[in-house]
Amino acid sequence: MTGVTLNNVVKRYGGTVQVIHGVDLKIEDGEFCVFVGPSGCGKSTLMRMVAGLEETTEGTIHIGKRDVTRMDPAERGVAMVFQTYALYPHMTVEENMGFGLKMNGHPKDEIQSKVSEASRILKLDEYLKRKPAALSGGQRQRVAIGRAIVRGPEVFLFDEPLSNLDAELRVEMRVEIARLHKDIGATMIYVTHDQVEAMTMADKIVVLRLGKIEQVGAPLDLYRDPDNKFVAGFIGSPAMNFLKGKVNAQGTVDVPALKSAVPVPVKMPPPGTEVIFGIRPEHVVVSEGDTMSIELTEALGGVSFDYIQADTGERLIVEERGDHRSSPGARVNLSFDPARSYLFDAATEARIR
Known part of the structure; x- marks a missing residue:
């Protein structure tokens, strides 16, 4: 061979x-x-x-x-x-x-x-x-x-x-x-x-x-x-979620869809830089709240996928496992480890590391 x-x-x-x-x-x-x-x-x-x-x-x-x-x-x-x-x-x-x-x-x-x-x-x-x-x-x-x-x-x-x-x-x-x-x-x-x-x-x-x-x-x-x-x-199923963001003066990323500033652990570009924030569905945890609403859920047995719309109009998918699953129409908050998130240049789409 x-x-x-x-x-x-x-x-x-x-x-x-x-x-x-x-x-x-x-x-x-x-x-x-x-x-x-x-x-x-x-x-x-x-x-x-x-x-x-x-x-x-x-x-x-x-x-x-x-x-x-x-x-x-x-x-x-x-x-x-x-x-x-x-x-x-x-x-x-x-x-x-x-x-x-x-x-x-x-x-x-x-x-x-x-x-x-x-x-x-x-x-x-x-x-x-x-x-x-x-x-x-x-x-x-x-x-x-x-x-x-x-x-x-x-x-x-x-x-x-x-x-x-x-x-x-x-x-x-x-x-x-x-x-x-x-x-x-x-x-x-x-x-x-x-x-x-x-x-x-x-x-x-x-x-x-x-x-x-x-x-x-x-x-x-x-x-x-x-x-x-x-x-x-392209790699990963469901696909990674992408949300608009902007680097702020504190060296974190303002993500309007999440109503928060995320301390992504990368070499941050200058304040004001437009970026794309990425997080995979399996790395997000859903809890009760009022940040965004669930439009649709797909229950597949061992796992469910929540299709969520943020107040900005942006959409994302979140994976849920375990006995408790969210229902359509519920208002929720999302939490995640910032170390699991990704940042991409909005113009070139290259990874910011």
């Missing part, structure tokens, strides 16, 4: 429309790397460039020590798992998994051995003689993964493979793919718009926006230490 390195990678269409802007990235050998970001951020395009399905306009792509920038997809040593499974409906599971090796002239014994091993890993033995129409969505996706495994690639590429599954199956397949990575130790690149998938599966997350990397890091590092407002709002 081997890693992937992107050096100043650029993608343009028609010579004028640029969708990837000078991406530099190193994915270590055996690492599970997730590209995440909103629709249109360039994550699938970047993966397709690694696969060779999109031409690289500028820069280089290395897989291990090989420069694969101008290589055909078949020569790169990668296998891709698509959102749509792309199985042959007239073939059995066994035939689908071994078809690529058969077309490349591999001996029958070798094909059988590799299909059997992939089937064992993915627990598909009882389905080998079935055709795709007789399988569930999750089983079809496992077959698509098995087809990739039998090729013995250096790098696995997953392009939003769980998007077509229902919620329960998505959770099940997340666990299976994570277990697969642990078992075979391969380098994997995974594209998703779902930050929950990214947080639960990745060794490394690459947050993309408008064809540029906003931040790279381990899941909890991005959650705890975001570089800017975009990353802070």
Whole structure:
């Protein structure tokens, strides 16, 4: 197995429309790397460039020590798992998994051995003689993964493979793919718009926006230490709350929505500076009061989410656990540890540390 390195990678269409802007990235050998970001951020395009399905306009792509920038997809040593499974409906599971090796002239014994091993890993033995129409969505996706495994690639590429599954199956397949990575130790690149998938599966997350990397890091590092407002709002569910604020002469932040001045523990900019105050829903405690009112509550069993409107018109979400839960229409106060809060420059949205 081997890693992937992107050096100043650029993608343009028609010579004028640029969708990837000078991406530099190193994915270590055996690492599970997730590209995440909103629709249109360039994550699938970047993966397709690694696969060779999109031409690289500028820069280089290395897989291990090989420069694969101008290589055909078949020569790169990668296998891709698509959102749509792309199985042959007239073939059995066994035939689908071994078809690529058969077309490349591999001996029958070798094909059988590799299909059997992939089937064992993915627990598909009882389905080998079935055709795709007789399988569930999750089983079809496992077959698509098995087809990739039998090729013995250096790098696995997953392009939003769980998007077509229902919620329960998505959770099940997340666990299976994570277990697969642990078992075979391969380098994997995974594209998703779902930050929950990214947080639960990745060794490394690459947050993309408008064809540029906003931040790279381990899941909890991005959650705890975001570089800017975009990353802070994208990583974490529900998203971080953002409120308008201004630095005062006392070196604290006036947050009108909270009707208080917050001593955020950062190197404070000059008095009068407009800032954005951030606090995560899970770091806020609700109590009776008159600062703001609860518009709506979502009771999910072990946790509830309160949708709250401040007197300034700004809205925020607060998480509640335990036996006592607030009700819609209640007037409440909010409290939190200032050390858990974040501050961002209102103009650039960069993190103030």
